[in-house]
Amino acid sequence: MSILRRSSVFSAAVVTLLAAPPAAAVPAAQADTRCHRMDRIEVSGAQKQVAACLDDLTTTGTVTSGHTDPAQWTGLHAAATRNPSGIPGIQVDGYFPDSSTFNTTHGWNHDSQFVIRLPENWNGGLVVSGAPGTRRQYANDFTISDWVLAKGYAFASTDKGNNGNEFFKDGRRPGDAIREWYRRMTQLTVAAKVTVARHYGKAPRRTYAAGISNGGQLVRWALENHPELYDGGIDNEGTYWPRDNGPNALTYLPTALRNYPEYKETGDPRAHARMIEAGFAPGSEFLWDFNYTVIWDNTQRIYREEIDPTYDGDLQAGIPYCESGTPNCDTDYRYHERPRSVHRTVRKQGHTGRIGKPMITVHGTLDSLLPIKVHGDAYAARIREQGRGELHRYYRIEGASHLDLEYDMFSDRMRPLLPCMRTAFDALERWTAPHGGQAPPPSATIPRQTSGDVANTCSIG
Numbered sequence: 001m002s003i004l005r006r007s008s009v010f011s012a013a014v015v016t017l018l019a020a021p022p023a024a025a026v027p028a029a030q031a032d033t034r035c036h037r038m039d040r041i042e043v044s045g046a047q048k049q050v051a052a053c054l055d056d057l058t059t060t061g062t063v064t065s066g067h068t069d070p071a072q073w074t075g076l077h078a079a080a081t082r083n084p085s086g087i088p089g090i091q092v093d094g095y096f097p098d099s100s101t102f103n104t105t106h107g108w109n110h111d112s113q114f115v116i117r118l119p120e121n122w123n124g125g126l127v128v129s130g131a132p133g134t135r136r137q138y139a140n141d142f143t144i145s146d147w148v149l150a151k152g153y154a155f156a157s158t159d160k161g162n163n164g165n166e167f168f169k170d171g172r173r174p175g176d177a178i179r180e181w182y183r184r185m186t187q188l189t190v191a192a193k194v195t196v197a198r199h200y201g202k203a204p205r206r207t208y209a210a211g212i213s214n215g216g217q218l219v220r221w222a223l224e225n226h227p228e229l230y231d232g233g234i235d236n237e238g239t240y241w242p243r244d245n246g247p248n249a250l251t252y253l254p255t256a257l258r259n260y261p262e263y264k265e266t267g268d269p270r271a272h273a274r275m276i277e278a279g280f281a282p283g284s285e286f287l288w289d290f291n292y293t294v295i296w297d298n299t300q301r302i303y304r305e306e307i308d309p310t311y312d313g314d315l316q317a318g319i320p321y322c323e324s325g326t327p328n329c330d331t332d333y334r335y336h337e338r339p340r341s342v343h344r345t346v347r348k349q350g351h352t353g354r355i356g357k358p359m360i361t362v363h364g365t366l367d368s369l370l371p372i373k374v375h376g377d378a379y380a381a382r383i384r385e386q387g388r389g390e391l392h393r394y395y396r397i398e399g400a401s402h403l404d405l406e407y408d409m410f411s412d413r414m415r416p417l418l419p420c421m422r423t424a425f426d427a428l429e430r431w432t433a434p435h436g437g438q439a440p441p442p443s444a445t446i447p448r449q450t451s452g453d454v455a456n457t458c459s460i461g
Contacts, residue, residue: 227356
């Protein structure tokens with residue numbers, strides 16, 4: 001379907017939904033007088049919704065009131081990160097129809113849960129996001145929601161339709177669970193735009209997609225496939241699935257599982273060389289033990305199970321930390337030797353690089369979960385190959401890794417990535433300003449900041 005055709009389809013959908021009479025989701029008697037028209041809020045297409053009038057929509061308030069889950073953003077920001085607070089407004093929690101039940105939040109036991117926040121002092125904009133990793137809808141609350149609410153934006157986030165370490169059980173075919181992520185991002189964007197328009201009496205002037213890791217993956221896909229819904233996007237260390245059988249998470253993670261133990265034990269230069277060849281950055285070695293111990297093994301097994309479930313027969317997500325030579329061991333997984341059907345699955349969920357709206361990517365050079373060579377560098381190159389380079393800015397942040405928790409562990413050698421994402425958002429606002437904006441600085445590798453308030457500042461120009 002062409003971009004023009006998609007645009008007309010979604011425009012018609014929005015017009016139709018705007019014309020529909022809103023139904024009362026909360027009895028009028030329950031509506032706080034501070035939150036005008038809260039009783040009339042309806043999230044189009046939602047199967048369930050609950051609205052609340054809150055003194056503070058940021059995590060400072062929602063942790064106390066029980067309208068968020070701090071466990072969902074663990075590790076995503078440095079301990080010294082400062083966030084705004086004191087933003088009154090309405091929060092809407094709910095879910096869209098779905099058949100899976102991984103998300104137990106609120107005791108609903110229902111996936112496709114979302115959160116929408118409508119600040120009292122609205123700036124006319126909307127930011128839509130999807131959860132990073134296999135987390136839930138509140139995972140972006142500290143990193144993205146607090147920041148954009150303070151600017152006056154409405155905010156919406158989805159759990160992507162399935163979550164947790166068994167997300168691969170969703171869907172009938174390999175890759176279905178991941179492809180649902182894309183549909184849920186689109187679904188929430190359309191519903192949130194309509195909800196915002198009904199609540200404030202006019203459609204949002206600017207709509208941005210923003211995401212971290214797998215949430216960044218959704219930003220990339222959204223701007224490639226439905227640019228008509230957005231004015232731009234912030235891609236923070238997004239996952240890249242190439243369609244041309246190039247390196248991906250299922251090529252370098254098994255390499256790491258095979259070679260890191262030998263490198264750690266003996267310093268074997270051959271094992272080290274294989275790690276670097278697979279895509280891990282020279283200089284990131286001090287982060288490998290944390291990633292091996294906490295992240296690599298589980299990530300490999302659950303994503304391999306989603307994409308290639310036949311590899312380990314009747315097992316589900318393989319055998320944790322199995323040694324090479326163990327039957328059905330993910331340590332010995334070799335993506336390029338797997339059947340064509342596996343590669344077709346990756347192509348179906350892959351990225352083309354044909355973004356249709358401005359996008360800014362920030363990625364840490366020391367990222368040891370999504371190595372920058374395989375994900376950030378490769379996707380930026382694909383965008384240029386597709387002739388869309390003028391729509392993209394790419395900032396390689398020296399000293400940053402995948403989790404800002406790692407900065408707290410090694411602050412003498414690193415810097416956090418989140419401040420750079422926030423600086424990039426400011427740049428995106430200027431770039432997409434009405435009547436012609438100010439283009440961001442050229443793509444560049446940004447030297448590691450070693451002085452000042454590193455946890456809260458970042459320059460990309």
